[in-house]
Amino acid sequence: MDRRIIPLIMCGGAGTRLWPASREVHPKQFLPLFGARSTFQDTLIRVSDASLFERPVIITNNAYRFMVLEQLAEIGLEADVLLEPMRRDSGPAIAAGAAFAQTRDKEAIILALAADHVVRDTAAFVAACREGLTAAQAGHIVTFGVQPERAATEYGYISPGDVISGQVRAVAKFVEKPDAETAAGYVKSGYLWNSGNFMFRAAVLLDEYRKVDAGSVRAVADSVASAGSDLGFIKLDTDTFASAKSISIDYAVMEKTSRTAVVPVACGWSDVGSWHAVWELSDKDGQGNAARGAAVFEDSRNCNVTTDRALVALEGVDDLVVVATQDAVLVSRQKDANGLKRLVATLKTVAPQVTEDHIKVHRPWGSYQSVDNGERHQVKRIIVKPGGRLSLQKHHHRSEHWIVVRGAARVTVNELVKTVHENESIYIPIGAVHRLENPGKIQLELIEVQTGSYFGEDDIIRIEDDYQRT
Template sequence: MSKKSTNIIVPIILAGGSGTRLWPLSRRSFPKQFLNLLNDEEYTMLQKTYKRIENLDGMSKPIIICNEEHRFIVGEQMKKISVVPSEIILEPEGRNTAPAITIAALKALEIFSDKNIDPILLILSADHQIKEINKFHNAIKNSIEIAINGDLVIFGVTPKYPATGYGYIKSAENNNSNKNLTSRVDRFIEKPDFSTASKLIKDKKYSWNSGMFLFKASSILNEVSDFHPDILKDCEKCLKNSTRDLDFLRLDKNSFFNCENISIDIAVFEKTKKAFVMPLDCGWEDIGTWESLWKISKKDQDGNCKKGRVLIQDTKDSLIRSEEKLIVSIGLENLIVIETKDAVLVAKKDSSEALKNALSIMKKNRLNEAENHKLVYRPWGSFLSIEQGNTWQIKKIEVNPGASLSLQMHFHRSEHWVVVSGTAKTEIGGFEKVIGPNESVYIPLGVKHRLSNPTKFPLTLIEVQSGNYLGEDDIKRFEDKYGR
């Protein structure tokens, strides 16, 4: 029996980016899509991506695609907004949008196969800001009929300035976002230089490539099959060999690595005759750099955006953000100043390429700060490295209510736990003990142990490690409720 078209929409949220151009706040271990970047909002970028479309008619639970390293972050952030995704798909590594979207389309058809439904897919990136939600909703609604007819829609944003960080779409006719009328795609233009961008924005046929799409699952798979049958074949094999890991779907590494590293724009949209542009003028911004974040943030009368412990004098058009220390700014202009627990960035607003080069140097020199935060999140909570020597380290550990670490042992270090607040249940060498504030336990080297929070309140403790090797890979797990 053939699948029938319906108005059921499955949001596909692509949450696999690393966000390195927002370093040091965004890093590989905890990238920008999981952060709350704006001062006036309560949700992270990922949470906002779903929240802004959840009330649209026909909208189903999302399929989220992320790096396997971030699976528990995604699960926790969805839980906080009371959303149970249809699927959280784990990529072993990023392979661009064509494999990700192909796998999502295959999975969406599988999810709705028993209902004979060919769902419409709304492809969203987890790092976009949209101010005028109603206009965005109208653009989506006006694209549905086009998708039902088997065509592919890409949302083209009305340009506001000669951006060099976005690709451009040329449509066959002038764009008019007020009428929500689509036009066939003529061609795509890769990120232009400033001179070319200045010319493009004067022509109403050009729009920014938003990286957001809408089409039926079967429609995109047909086009992938026509233009890149190898990608479809590899993705089908990858999904077939995937494994269930708690609430996650872990893609098969070998077949996934065979997938070509290519965007859906290049793989399909630049080749197909079925692509249409839906003009979009809704206060859209891809928060990819510190300058783009400054542009959309609330500012004072001198054009400054500040967050945290910041005192400014004679400062203009700058973004200054403190996580911990007091920052005093005097006589600055057009600067980015970002302070985190272990790194400080001072740069011109338009220096995203220079920042990219600096990060490459940091990685080459194996500086841990390039990719990792001092504050590290785990499925049970988090830990913060406070101080470290060659043979010792002090950590602050926070365990969520009802959570527990794995039953584990270390070959090169002993540990001492001191409870600061809350109640801890400890298991050391087979013996259990419950301890409270100002009480402590000692874990000798090579002894099996486990830490749990049996209460409904957070647990905070200080861990003192001592040994000749203190790496996070010095661990042998025997039992783990999180499947690690």
């Protein structure tokens, strides 16, 4: 009898290929690039058929854990969430997921998926999973080879070999990203794009990994065995996980094992690795222009605009990418992904903050956003989710004035506990122990005016905290 598959969703990475929308603190897998949902949410929904898939396992890190929970709740799904103590690339991450899955089922079959990929034909993808399941049960490490839509130079390729069963083929060889002429030859010869997603028995993957790096597998297995629990998250042990070698699953296992197989699939797949890829996947007007947010095009063709604030107007230009966020604007050529990589590398030396943080900062209780600042003041817009509350805290260098603009706030200031309603305000003196919470059913929104000599986040002295940040 066929077993059900445990999806392993990897979402701990922080790429900047979609800068300035994607940054270290809020990477692309959590962004709604093609509608109301993020690619992380779409990936989870894609593997939510309970007749084929079991409860998913998500592997991420401490910085993203509350975004993971929030986005799970938005789509009404639950998962086991593993927290990596530090990044060690996809090899140790997948090994950790496999070792954890074995604590649920020694014979577990894993479907390892990146959280930032797009699949436009879910039915075709699920059919490919069903096709590859028998081969995975038989001990093959199955990869999904995407039928090429063009001679792409940004993907690796797979040469399919002999038939194993049904549509499943052996892998004759993996090849690296080619130049344009070589890519055209690969497509003509029937090669497939390497999607970087895999299905396997957990025991098989760990055995194959162990053959080439037994120490890393032992370290990862020990980190799972010694894992702790924190607010419902599963925290892998730091000391043991740290000794695992940082390496991708491709180099660690896939290029060395003799057990690989491939399922060809045409499912509208993309790894969304550039703004050009976003444009390819977006709806366009008659001149090939795509827009997310307010944009106007005049005598312009094949342009891609993303804006979350200002109106962007383009006139007399072709093949441009314009991305406007509240603290950075990108203007780039459509097809020069390497140019953006070079730009971000430069920015990390001259303005690192814009590659790491957004003006809007997400917190487990909601978010805050800087509106204005000066030498002796800072103004923020704060949003607290229903039921959310900030830590009980104090500051040594600033006082605060809160004005409620939506909802109702329960405010603690020393011994005083008071409900503050819309268009009301309250003052927090320097050194006062205080807390803000939302007891209502709608979002609490307020304006915070800080005055003082220092406004850094390290002037928050937490006394009590629901999220264990004291």
